[in-house]
Amino acid sequence: MITSKDTVEEALRKAKAKKVYLEGNFVKILSKTLPADVKEYVEECKARDKNARRKRLDVTKQVQAQNKELEEAATVNKALVIELQNEKDEAEKLRDKAVEDLDVLQKRTQFELVGQIVRVALVIIVSVGIVSTTMYLVGLMMNRDTTLLGNAWTNLIGILLTNSFSIIGTIMGVKYATGEGK
Amino acid sequence: MIDSILLVDDEDLFHLVFEDACSLLDMTLSLQALDSSDEADKLFKKWFVEGPIDERPECVFVDLNIIGSSFDGIELIRKINTDYGNGVVIGIISSSDDNQEIEKAKAVGAQFWIIKSDEIEPRLEEFVKDYEGYKNKENPFKVYK
Numbered sequence: 001m002i003t004s005k006d007t008v009e010e011a012l013r014k015a016k017a018k019k020v021y022l023e024g025n026f027v028k029i030l031s032k033t034l035p036a037d038v039k040e041y042v043e044e045c046k047a048r049d050k051n052a053r054r055k056r057l058d059v060t061k062q063v064q065a066q067n068k069e070l071e072e073a074a075t076v077n078k079a080l081v082i083e084l085q086n087e088k089d090e091a092e093k094l095r096d097k098a099v100e101d102l103d104v105l106q107k108r109t110q111f112e113l114v115g116q117i118v119r120v121a122l123v124i125i126v127s128v129g130i131v132s133t134t135m136y137l138v139g140l141m142m143n144r145d146t147t148l149l150g151n152a153w154t155n156l157i158g159i160l161l162t163n164s165f166s167i168i169g170t171i172m173g174v175k176y177a178t179g180e181g182k
Numbered sequence: 183m184i185d186s187i188l189l190v191d192d193e194d195l196f197h198l199v200f201e202d203a204c205s206l207l208d209m210t211l212s213l214q215a216l217d218s219s220d221e222a223d224k225l226f227k228k229w230f231v232e233g234p235i236d237e238r239p240e241c242v243f244v245d246l247n248i249i250g251s252s253f254d255g256i257e258l259i260r261k262i263n264t265d266y267g268n269g270v271v272i273g274i275i276s277s278s279d280d281n282q283e284i285e286k287a288k289a290v291g292a293q294f295w296i297i298k299s300d301e302i303e304p305r306l307e308e309f310v311k312d313y314e315g316y317k318n319k320e321n322p323f324k325v326y327k
Binding site for chain 1: 195196198199202203205206208211212300
């Protein structure tokens with residue numbers, strides 16, 4: 001082992017014997033007037049240090065380049081994620097709009113059907129009203145007994161009038177819902 | 183050979199690259215690396231106020247954008263040159279070659295601008311050749327591309 005009593009030369013000789021090689025800038029400040037064997041050892045240390053540094057420099061540069069590539073890839077990925085998110089949001093908006101349109105279409109179809117039913121019902125009611133009124137008028141003009149016909153006509157007109165309001169109301173509602181009124 | 187160098191750069195990997203490149207080119211025997219301009223600012227302030235002033239490095243390489251620091255490399259150069267008595271060879275080492283930034287650095291007293299790339303050694307070698315001129319304040323500002 002190297003002790004405090006050793007001179008620099010002795011210490012270097014001991015290191016050489018143990019095949020321990022010095023590294024770093026310390027080697028560069030060792031005197032150039034050392035004995036030949038020690039000088040040879042110092043030169044060997046310098047060469048090894050230079051070799052190790054060259055290797056480390058190459059590896060560090062490779063790592064640096066890979067890091068740069070990874071950083072660039074991460075930036076591209078981030079941009080892609082944002083783009084995908086925007087496209088997803090857009091697709092969701094379109095889907096919601098389509099669902100809404102479908103709903104409106106279904107409702108409109110239903111309202112149109114109801115409208116037709118109501119219109120047919122109104123035609124029937126008006127027709128029944130016209131027929132019963134005609135029969136009643138004919139009975140009156142021909143001086144026939146119209147008691148039964150008169151009661152029936154009164155009842156029928158009363159019922160028809162009551163129902164007509166409800167039917168007209170329904171028609172207005174259907175027109176509003178289907179947008180026909182606009 | 184430069185007596186002592188201080189590198190201020192936030193990238194630890196670049197510290198290793200710079201140290202090995204300096205060693206291979208026999209640029210200096212003493213290299214200190216810091217990763218923030220705040221740390222460098224504290225040290226220069228201490229050397230300027232408390233001394234000893236000869237503890238200061240002979241040459242300072244500063245990165246332009248030092249992530250995690252309160253101010254960038256140009257501001258650090260301005261502080262060293264204006265607030266802390268100047269007296270060092272100082273410049274930028276950066277991957278940027280933005281002309282506006284180069285002009286700003288020049289305006290605050292930077293003496294050189296070295297562009298970082300995979301092949302930093304040839305630029306450092308050229309810089310070492312010009313170093314005496316910077317030390318004696320004879321060389322004009324130069325960009326090492």
